[in-house]
Amino acid sequence: MTWEIAIERTIRNNVPRVYNVLEKYPYILELARELREAKLEVLNNLESYVEQTVESVKRIGGVPHVVGNSEEAREVVSKIIGDRKKIVMGKSMVAFEVGLREHLKNMGKEVWETDLGEFLIQLANEPPSHIIAPAVHMSKERAEELVREALGGLPPNSTHEQIVARVREFLRDKFVNAEVGITGANAIAADTGSIILVENEGNIRFTTVSPPLHIAVAGFEKIVPTLPHAMMEAMVQAAYAGLYPPTYVNLTSGPSSTGDIEMKRVSPAHGPKEFHLVLVDNGRVRASKDPDLREALLCIRCGRCHLHCPVYRAMDGKWGVPPYSGPMGSMWSYIVFGDPKPSLLCTHSGGCKEVCPMKINIPKVLEKIKARAWS
């Protein structure tokens, strides 16, 4: 029942909001069209764009890493972290995809998710149920109970505001004392090596700036040709998620530095001393060469298709292999985890393809994956 109430409220709140944003800022539609073209160009030459990105990241003083699969990703990140213990994480689907948090915890690290939704599902030890609202399945009451149990200090019948304030208070210290900040990336500019992160809470800004070491973990498909394209992706993603203008857009191009004393470049200044970009393949190159699957890699994780899908609604958000859920998730369950079964549940309702900013013909991609499920 909680799920039904939560999803019903989410749809009533979010769906009209996205339509309003698109009506008020019609240039978003144009940007989405341009972004699709730019991303298709990358997908047609994915490996060469990965190489270009690697060179660009080096040029700005960052350290690029290219990994083939989840295991390699975990290994590389553990090596970068070394003996450091205190870690804060901004929301990253790919970090979940490669099993990073669990891995680091098993290594005895103190790891905290800092996005509120991720924080709640970390406390609950549950998988995310939506790609941009990972705790969409949780009612206020459940969130309250979790926070009270883990952190204490919450009066009975706490309000939404009181819950958020308690988490804010708890995480303040974690941000300040963290030795490592791990984030994803909404987009990566191949020409400059910059990453872009969109958010509303401010946790990503903290995570990327406060700790001395920043590691961004992202899939190859996040690469776009230029920095303007990366900004475009941030704007389009936020608008189609119904959160426009986004409160924060973070741009990171390498480690922090200053030239304020005799114009000598010194690193770090106030931000991190080291910036690492871990680029994850996990089936993406293979998918980019597969005409049946390529389109799926255009996904910018706006989460809109979920709310227009009857299967996602009816399955309590549990359609797909976590962290990927819903229509996009049943495509990505196959691309990344090789699991074609979720696709079989697509009823070709078709709302997803109508509302997808990248115009991905999701039912068509799923039809092809279904065929593979049978063979």
Next chain:
Amino acid sequence: MESLRSFLKESLDKYDMPFPVDKKVCSGWAKDLPHGGETIIFTSCMYQIEPVVPTLSKFSSMTGIFTGALKGLSSLAKLVKPSKEEIDRAYKILNNVVNALRRRGINPGYLYEDEPYSGALLLEAGLLEDFANHARRVASMLRDRGVKRVITVDPHTHNALTRYAEFVPFDVEVVNYLQLVDAEKKIEGEFTIHDSCLYSRFLDLRDRYRELISKSGIKLNEDFLVTGRETSTCCGGPIALINRDLSESIAEKRAQELNKLSNKLLVVCPICYITLSPHFRGEVKDIAEVIL
């Protein structure tokens, strides 16, 4: 999964339908239509047989029960006979369509018991190779019979046939009855509507049937979050054979949403009718029962 596939295949081989069906049930509605011809009506037995699908999906799932069912295909054929009332309703709908076509000067032929199945279920389940093989057989049969144009009466058949050319050489023209008929009856009344996902978001027929409905005088009660082009959803029917519980759960939710708008519901597809009827409180009617 394999058992479902073999069930469908064996049934198609034996009965030329995805389920064991007495073909007389499929063709019984037509009495005076020419046998064959260049233009034929293509029912794919959808309206006629859909009423029994819930019975089938009740003991279907991907758990292997089909293996048992396979042994008794012919006894199953007896089981899956629609009731007299259901048959009468289906026959009336199909005759309404033919009469409406005739009023527009179109006199289609019909293949009666030789009419093949469209293969829609194979396509929608993702059995693409089987669908291609099936399409090849149907295409060659239509060619042999000199058919140049087929008129479909439901979205699933229309979708399957319009996609044949992606899989096999196929140059038969496929049109839907909604593109050809006119709303000549004047109706008073208010309904809400459940759009067919295929007509609405894949086959570009949503505006066409809304135009017919509006011309008939019917007022539609709509809500942009429930009956909008991008916001309305499937009834759950197409997934019934793969996962009945999911199908039912989608149908229940959909019917509840629609019930908030009216207790009179218009549908445009035989699967939607059957799937939503048990959950919708009030009257459910097919557009061809009302406006033709």
